Amino acid sequence: MVAFVPNDALRWALGLASSSFYRVIGSLKEKGLIAGGAWRTPATLRVKGAYRSGVYAAGSLYAVRLPHRTRRPRLEREDYAHPWRDLEGDVAAGKTAWGLVGESSSPPKEDLEALTLLLAFSLSPSAKPNALAIDSPTALLRAKGGRRQRVEALARALAEEFRDPGSVRFYAHLLWGALRLEDYGLRQGALEVLAWAIGRVREAVATADLSRRKVLRPGALLASLLKAEGLLDQIRQAPQWRVA
Structure with missing residues (x-):
């Protein structure tokens, strides 16, 4: 990262x-x-x-x-x-x-106040405020209260950022899945892996934009990275226990 x-x-x-x-x-x-x-x-x-x-x-x-x-x-x-x-x-x-x-x-x-302050410098000037929490899933998703609203907001933000409005449910599925794996001890660090993969997709999109090319399917690239880390299969196979 x-x-x-x-x-x-x-x-x-x-x-x-x-x-x-x-x-x-x-x-x-x-x-x-x-x-x-x-x-x-x-x-x-x-x-x-x-x-x-x-x-x-x-x-x-x-x-x-x-x-x-x-x-x-x-x-x-x-x-x-x-x-x-x-x-x-x-x-x-x-x-x-x-x-x-x-x-x-x-x-x-x-911690959340310090993190918000640091991200105000870390995010480039063109970054949108609703993408703020995506860079820090540890602090903002692991907290118990208001999870449903945060997951929904993050899923919408990812779909907007990756110009993929039809995949809000897919991104929400990944976020809930990573949370479920961590909450029930099925995979520690699942959120960090997800954040890493999102970062790699962002880099690919930014690099493609600079070279006047396009990443046609950012969601597919994200799924591919998660699959290579074994996280996508774990999310799909995990019991659908409640984590909200």
């Missing part, structure tokens, strides 16, 4: 001092759990009283090894090429991680 985040925002959300934060990041890299690098973008910014054009670091990219994977994570060229942020727009609007940390008295106390 690859994510963009400004280190200032991540450190602040975790409630860590700079020295502790970078020590933890270094340890995770040594263990092969993450890989990281600065994400840079062309921009014209006011520096020391004058506007200067150049290439500026806008945040960091992290490739994270998911629990069901064994290969060391790595960042690819397309990860750096993705338009993660509009740096000039963020600076003009005052929506920078440095500004956020300076204006806030204390980091968020709840």
Whole structure:
């Protein structure tokens, strides 16, 4: 899984001092759990009283090894090429991680609050708000209350994002199935596998758009990825026990 985040925002959300934060990041890299690098973008910014054009670091990219994977994570060229942020727009609007940390008295106390804050930076400017929760199924789907509404909203968001309006029930089936596998101990980490597969489909769609091609059936690609991981068959074979 690859994510963009400004280190200032991540450190602040975790409630860590700079020295502790970078020590933890270094340890995770040594263990092969993450890989990281600065994400840079062309921009014209006011520096020391004058506007200067150049290439500026806008945040960091992290490739994270998911629990069901064994290969060391790595960042690819397309990860750096993705338009993660509009740096000039963020600076003009005052929506920078440095500004956020300076204006806030204390980091968020709840995990969901911290996650929402970080995703505000991690999602590209063109991302739609209703896709927010798809990137964080652990926090937003595992919670017991209001599951039905969240699953329905996520299924509709996926169908809209992948331009596949006739497959809302299919996406809901996958979401319910992953939840069922986790709730009844049939497969731990099922939601992470689903989130990983969704991410791969998004990358394929984005790459195809850049090359003026199209992924004709994103839902079929998602099913193929889940089948290769053994998750699709588990979802289909699991007893239809209640998880709402």
